[in-house]
Amino acid sequence: MSQPHEILFKTLADPTRRAIFERLCRDGDQTVAALTARAGISQPAVSKHLGVLKQAGLVRDRHEGRNTHYSAELGALAPLIDWTNQMAGFWQSRFDNLEDLLKRMDQ
């Protein structure tokens, strides 16, 4: 029953985690070490964040020797876009109903 946007909001609510995702979107493929260098937090903390992002489907990992590369999965943002559109839709349909009402009252 849990909606797909639920996990996205929770995951992207943390600024550090969002920053990691943004960096992967901007600059593409990155190793954990490269991400840690810029994150300003410890390597285990970065790994944990990457785990959460992966769980949410926002990133993929690719193993290459002893390095692990992460990359953003842009498609994972779709449920978020859907949700905002849905909210806008509710708004619009309420507005339409009001218009209909006024039209009927005008008869």
Next chain:
Amino acid sequence: MSQPHEILFKTLADPTRRAIFERLCRDGDQTVAALTARAGISQPAVSKHLGVLKQAGLVRDRHEGRNTHYSAELGALAPLIDWTNQMAGFWQSRFDNLEDLLKRMDQ
């Protein structure tokens, strides 16, 4: 320096709070009592959530006698839409750069 989408992600990360906002989008204007009836939590908890939503600019309040009505501010979602578009933009421009590179290599 704090981006406008920061507070939106934080605010909408909580399911109860998001449910309140969704309800206001769907059904429009609601009193605190009406929202409390459906929320499954105490009235003070609902009031606190409404305070956070208001702080984020996601809702407006309107006082009418001893009742307080809340309504959704749909425009407040704009920074969220902007952010997702920006991520998509980063993605696209990296793709374009790759195309350019391949084109140059092809010469």
Next chain:
DNA sequence: GCGATCGATAACTCTCTGGCTATTGGAAAC
């Protein structure tokens, strides 16, 4: 093989927050 490096896991701490009850301030009803 051996030491060094990369990344994940474990175990712990500390803060932040979402929930509660109790109370208060106003506005209506009587």
Next chain:
DNA sequence: GTTTCCAATAGCCAGAGAGTTATCGATCGC
């Protein structure tokens, strides 16, 4: 004016989660 009702505030508590250090498994360079 007193009581009743609505919503906000205060104060408290428990759980979640973001950070830390320590450690381990695996892979590379020598």
